[in-house]
Amino acid sequence: MAFTASFIQELREETSKILAICAELNKEDLFIQKINEVVISNNQNGLLLKAEHFFLSDCIAMYNLCLGKENDKARFTLAYYYDVLRNSSFADEKEVINLNTLVVTENFKKHISKIRNDNSLLGLKPNEQKYFIPGVLLEINDPKYEWILDKYQNFLQYSFDITFKNRKDFETFIGFKGKDKKNENSDLTSISENDSLEIVLQELEQLIGLEEVKKDVYELINLLEVQKKRSSEGLKNIEVTLHTVFLGPPGTGKTSVARLLSRIFKHLGFLSKGQMYETDREGMVAGYVGQTAPKVDKVVEESLGGVLFIDEAYALTQNALGNDYGSEAVNTLLKRMEDHRGDLAVVVAGYTEPMKDFVESNPGLRSRFNRFFRFNHFSPEQLFLIFENFCKSSDFIIDSYAKEKLTDTFELLYSKKDENFGNARVVRNLFEKCVQNQANRIVNLPSLNQEILKTFTEADIPEPKETQRQVSFFQE
Numbered sequence: 001m002a003f004t005a006s007f008i009q010e011l012r013e014e015t016s017k018i019l020a021i022c023a024e025l026n027k028e029d030l031f032i033q034k035i036n037e038v039v040i041s042n043n044q045n046g047l048l049l050k051a052e053h054f055f056l057s058d059c060i061a062m063y064n065l066c067l068g069k070e071n072d073k074a075r076f077t078l079a080y081y082y083d084v085l086r087n088s089s090f091a092d093e094k095e096v097i098n099l100n101t102l103v104v105t106e107n108f109k110k111h112i113s114k115i116r117n118d119n120s121l122l123g124l125k126p127n128e129q130k131y132f133i134p135g136v137l138l139e140i141n142d143p144k145y146e147w148i149l150d151k152y153q154n155f156l157q158y159s160f161d162i163t164f165k166n167r168k169d170f171e172t173f174i175g176f177k178g179k180d181k182k183n184e185n186s187d188l189t190s191i192s193e194n195d196s197l198e199i200v201l202q203e204l205e206q207l208i209g210l211e212e213v214k215k216d217v218y219e220l221i222n223l224l225e226v227q228k229k230r231s232s233e234g235l236k237n238i239e240v241t242l243h244t245v246f247l248g249p250p251g252t253g254k255t256s257v258a259r260l261l262s263r264i265f266k267h268l269g270f271l272s273k274g275q276m277y278e279t280d281r282e283g284m285v286a287g288y289v290g291q292t293a294p295k296v297d298k299v300v301e302e303s304l305g306g307v308l309f310i311d312e313a314y315a316l317t318q319n320a321l322g323n324d325y326g327s328e329a330v331n332t333l334l335k336r337m338e339d340h341r342g343d344l345a346v347v348v349a350g351y352t353e354p355m356k357d358f359v360e361s362n363p364g365l366r367s368r369f370n371r372f373f374r375f376n377h378f379s380p381e382q383l384f385l386i387f388e389n390f391c392k393s394s395d396f397i398i399d400s401y402a403k404e405k406l407t408d409t410f411e412l413l414y415s416k417k418d419e420n421f422g423n424a425r426v427v428r429n430l431f432e433k434c435v436q437n438q439a440n441r442i443v444n445l446p447s448l449n450q451e452i453l454k455t456f457t458e459a460d461i462p463e464p465k466e467t468q469r470q471v472s473f474f475q476e
Contacts (some may be wrong), residue, residue, distance in 0.1 A: 002071070002072035002073045002076065002100055002103060002104075003073050004096060005094070005096045006093075007158075008080075008099070009093050011077065011081075011091075011158065012090050012440075013436060013440060014151075015080065015081060015084040015085070016436065016440050017151075017432075017435060017436040017439055018055065018081075018084070018085070019052075019084065019085075019088070019439060019443065020435050020436070020438070021051075021148070021151070021435075022051035023453060024394055024395060025051035025133070025144065028142070030140055031051075031136060031137070031140060031142065032050075033048075034136045035051075035054055035132055035133065035136045036048045038123050039054075039121050039122065039132065040123070049121070052085040052086065053085075053119070053121065054121065054133050055151075056082060056085045056086065056119050057120055057121040057132060058133055058134075059078070059081055059152070060078070060115070060116050060119055060120050061120070062152060062156055063078055064120075065173075065174060065175075066156070066159070066160045066162070069162075072100075073159070074159040075108065075109065076099065076103045077155070077158045077159040078112060078116075078159065079103075079108075079111065079112060082115050082119065090443075130175060130176065131174065131176050133148050134149055134152070134176065135176075143393075149170070149171075153170050156174075191263050191274045195263060195267070196267065197263075197264065197267040200260055200263045200264055200267065204257075204260050207253055207256065208386055208389070209252075209379070209382045212376065213253075213257060213373050213374070213375060216373050217257070217260075217261070221268065223240060224265075227240055228268065228269065241368060241369075241370065241371060242265055242271075242345035243346045243369050243371070244261070244345070244346075244369070244371045244373060245348055245349075245355055245372045246258065246347060246348070246349035246373050247349075247350075247351075247352040247356075247375065248349075248352060248374060248375030249351065249375070249377055249419055249420065249421055249422075249423060250420070250421075250423065251421075251422040251423030251424040251425035251427075252376065252377065252378065252424070253375060253424070254311075254349045254375055255309065255311070257375075258307055258347045258349070259307075261307060261345070261347065262275060262276040262306045262307035262345070265306075266305075270345075271305055271306055271307075271343060271344075271345060272305040273304075273306050274306055275305065275307075276303075276306055276307045276308075277299060277303040279299050279310055279311075280310060280311045280315065283295065283299055284299060284329045285316065285325045285328075286325060292325045292332065293328065293329075293332045295329070296333050296336065297332070297336065300333070300344065303344060303346075304344055305343050305344075306345070307345045307346070307347055308344065308346045308347070309347045309349065310346065310347070310348045310349065311349050311350065312349070312350045313348035313349065313350055313355065313358055314350050314351075314354035314355055314357060314358035315350075316329055316330050316358070317330060317357075317361045318354075330362055330364075330365065334362070334364040334368065337368060346368075348369065352374070377414070377417055378423050378424065380411045380413075383410040383414065383423070383424075383426075383427055384403075384406060384410050387427050387430065390427065390428065390431040391431070391456070394435075396435075396454050396455070396456055397454055398456045399456065399457050401458035402460065406461055409430070409461065409462075409467050409468075412464045412465070412467075413426065413464075413467065413468060416471075421471070422471070426471055430462070433467075434461055437459070437460040437461075437462070438455075438456055438460040441459055441460060
């Protein structure tokens with residue numbers, strides 16, 4: 001057999017989740033308007049194409065890249081996606097024997113060719129727009145961009161057993177420029193022309209938890225504002241370093257706060273642009289002699305006028321590969337920090353103890369990084385609020401029984417946490433699992449209304465102990 005009943009069940013679960021995402025996209029007027037503006041439509045009645053049409057077209061574009069590897073499993077997967085996306089029809093895994101017999105026929109192969117030909121949409125600028133949905137989501141800054149690319153990667157894995165080490169490898173394979181399409185550098189976050197200090201502080205207050213961090217930020221703002229006033233009166237000032245160490249576990253908002261800091265420094269007049277450039281060891285350390293310094297120069301150049309955010313910075317000095325390229329990166333960075341001391345802030349982040357060792361590993365680091373922000377694990381109540389925020393941003397609500405189950409889940413996760421607990425990342429994964437469970441529950445109901453489509457019930461929430469087992473597995 002080319003495929004099994006369990007494989008068909010996997011496809012059912014995957015495509016159910018895709019339908020749920022498409023349903024959300026179809027409710028976003030801006031997305032539907034933008035995506036229909038970039039495609040040549042043969043629709044004579046003026047109706048707008050839905051997200052499902054574009055998702056299928058994008059899948060076909062990826063499928064066409066792999067025609068040299070086309071086999072019966074790939075043909076069946078494409079046909080399955082077509083039936084779900086265009087007809088909301090799911091093949092029955094109980095018919096696996098008949099389905100395996102069907103896919104080897106010439107008529108089925110002709111059917112696949114017809115699917116490919118009839119459902120490939122043509123962009124107004126085909127050389128620029130090959131994959132419609134991620135391109136538009138990126139343009140309108142919609143966070144579902146990440147979800148969609150995950151689904152596209154899964155499609156290639158199901159069809160051709162192709163996997164990728166990271167997102168960049170996947171984007172390179174399919175020929176999608178990714179975030180480079182919006183910014184010259186995919187790790188660069190710029191700020192709006194209409195931004196202001198008041199707007200930034202409102203966003204800071206809206207972050208869940210982080211009371212100690214917020215207090216540290218306000219105290220830093222007070223110091224910088226007084227320094228400005230002293231300068232305006234001709235008084236001498238102590239040198240205030242903007243370079244900061246973020247200590248704490250993953251998923252606690254370190255990247256978000258770094259973005260806010262970059263804008264705060266800009267509005268207070270201590271940085272000229274206020275953008276943030278995010279990188280890690282891979283972005284700074286090369287594998288060959290003489291290549292590390294140029295990589296560091298590049299990230300510093302992109303960061304001038306803003307914040308350079310280095311995640312898991314201790315990896316630079318852990319010397320896992322037995323060479324000193326990481327130390328070379330640190331020494332080069334310290335030199336550039338001195339060269340551009342008036343218009344560059346560096347924020348290094350990671351787990352508490354490794355970051356303390358990192359700062360102590362080099363006298364230059366010790367002298368430049370003397371400001372520490374501590375990020376703590378979110379409480380069960382805060383984890384629930386984060387889940388609610390995901391629901392609000394995606395038009396979901398939680399019924400009372402589901403709320404009780406979620407409360408039990410977050411209390412259990414918090415009681416079993418260790419330093420590797422992912423906090424908001426764990427909540428995000430749980431939310432996506434609930435979306436999938438809800439889709440599986442309602443997809444075959446005879447009628448669907450808005451209330452059903454947007455409500456999480458107790459049945460959609462995984463058992464608390466099962467979620468804890470999943471979290472423990474990934475941490476290990």
